[in-house]
């Protein structure tokens with residue numbers, strides 16, 4: 541017998557699959573977060589454009605969303621700070637009533653060889669990339685439970701998407717803090733997925749490869765650097781932020797309702813041991 545939860549999902553296209561839902565996208569003033577915010581808004585979600593520096597850039601993202609007919613507000617919060625995260629959720633709830641989708645995207649690099657890596661740089665990277673994801677996920681779960689299921693909007697009580705990296709599996713010399721933070725995200729995500737699945741909260745990760753954003757500008761801004769980078773990418777192109785936005789919209793929507801605890805690598809094959817293309 542089919543219950544509402546087990547009824548087959550329609551495969552008809554859902555152009556505004558997130559209509560009526562609210563998403564918080566952390567680190568949304570540039571790069572991947574910006575594109576994800578725009579993508580979720582185009583799919584119908586109200587979007588909180590979180591930023592920490594760059595108020596103007598965040599306001600521009602919100603304005604771009606509004607110009608396209610969407611709804612967005614910029615909200616400043618350093619995701620590594622508990623009180624600021626809680627204030628961001630209060631602002632989201634004040635503006636839109638609740639939160640249905642959290643995209644834990646805020647992240648940064650502070651690269652250095654291990655013997656030169658300062659404790660401050662270790663703590664900043666782990667604080668934003670890992671502790672920030674914990675703090676935001678915890679507030680999201682509290683809000684999902686408070687609000688309760690809204691079956692007319694989604695089969696899920698809530699969706700959490702963690703922005704990881706290919707470096708949750710690929711070790712990365714000179715980036716010990718970053719790789720450790722993303723390795724941490726991998727098991728944070730899976731543990732939360734296991735813990736929360738019975739409450740109909742879905743938790744998944746996207747693991748981007750090399751995406752053309754400010755974080756890795758030196759890796760693509762000159763033809764020589766790009767040529768070196770492409771040796772690591774079987775698809776032979778650098779990723780664009782929109783490649784990640786497409787995946788985020790899908791993971792946020794009921795089209796992926798049976799996907800929980802998964803890491804979706806969006807990396808042009810970077811994790812496929814490209815050194816073996818013509819070797820071994």
Ligand code: BGC
Nearest residue numbers: 705706707749750755756759
């Ligand atoms: C890093 C980028 C890097 C990419 C592939 C990302 O997680 O932030 O700087 O280009 O991984 O190595």
